[in-house]
Amino acid sequence: MLQIHDKTFEIYLHSEEIQKKVNTMAALLNEEYAGKEVVFIAVLNGAFMFASDLMKRITLPSEITFVKVSSYQGMNSTGRVDEVIGLTTSIKDKHVVLIEDIVDTGITMNKLFTLLSVEHPASLKIATLLYKPEAFQGKHAPDYVGFSIPNSFVVGYGLDYNEHGRNTEHIYQLTGSPK
Numbered sequence: 001m002l003q004i005h006d007k008t009f010e011i012y013l014h015s016e017e018i019q020k021k022v023n024t025m026a027a028l029l030n031e032e033y034a035g036k037e038v039v040f041i042a043v044l045n046g047a048f049m050f051a052s053d054l055m056k057r058i059t060l061p062s063e064i065t066f067v068k069v070s071s072y073q074g075m076n077s078t079g080r081v082d083e084v085i086g087l088t089t090s091i092k093d094k095h096v097v098l099i100e101d102i103v104d105t106g107i108t109m110n111k112l113f114t115l116l117s118v119e120h121p122a123s124l125k126i127a128t129l130l131y132k133p134e135a136f137q138g139k140h141a142p143d144y145v146g147f148s149i150p151n152s153f154v155v156g157y158g159l160d161y162n163e164h165g166r167n168t169e170h171i172y173q174l175t176g177s178p179k
Contacts, residue, residue: 002156002172004165009155009172013147018129018157018171019053021146025127026057028144029097033060038095041087041116043108044068045166046101049158050129050146054099065089069108087116096121097144101158102130104151106138113140130154130171152177 002009029038040058042051044066055064067087096116103109109126116124127144134151153174155165165172 001175002165002168004155004161007153007161008175009161009165010175011170012149012154012173013157013171015157015169018146018169021129022050022053023057025144025146026054029054029127030057030059033062033095033097036060036095036122038062038097039089039091039121040064040097040099041091041112042066042099043101043112046158046160047099047129049166050101051099054127063089067112069111087119091116091119091121093120093122095123096125098124098126100126100128100142102132102154103128103138103142104132104135106136106140109140109142110138129157130159150177 038060040051040055040062042048042064045068051064065088098109098112098116100109103126113124125143126140128142129146131142131145131148132151133148153161154171155161156168156171158166159171160166
């Protein structure tokens with residue numbers, strides 16, 4: 001059990017399961033992008049642990065850069081995306097893989113696709129550790145998914161509840177949520 005502020009969470013995904021998925025996704029990316037120039041763009045703050053573990057396993061010549069957007073307040077999406085830190089690397093004619101911790105409504109990905117498409121990348125795909133298909137309302141579903149999960153609140157391994165809980169090796173789910 002994990003207590004964060006006024007909420008209690010229980011282990012949902014153990015670190016061993018997470019690392020197996022990271023290994024599998026890295027192998028797939030290495031295979032699919034062999035011989036291509038790739039820019040990985042990690043979405044902060046939540047994707048920092050996933051991006052770090054994934055990039056340790058990427059054997060391609062590649063770059064990584066970071067953008068910071070926000071669409072959550074507490075446990076709910078605000079329905080808008082605010083760009084805080086912008087892209088500083090040229091992605092023109094490069095293959096781009098967005099690294100996200102979780103895709104739920106898809107609002108963040110819609111905004112990022114709009115912003116990045118004007119830079120004319122060769123391709124633009126999404127790699128996410130977690131995906132909530134029940135909550136998804138976006139235009140750009142993830143191309144690479146670690147785990148599809150129910151529409152319940154999770155923390156850990158980079159994901160937070162009011163900025164706390166990011167620093168765990170496991171992913172925790174709000175107690176009483178469907179599994």
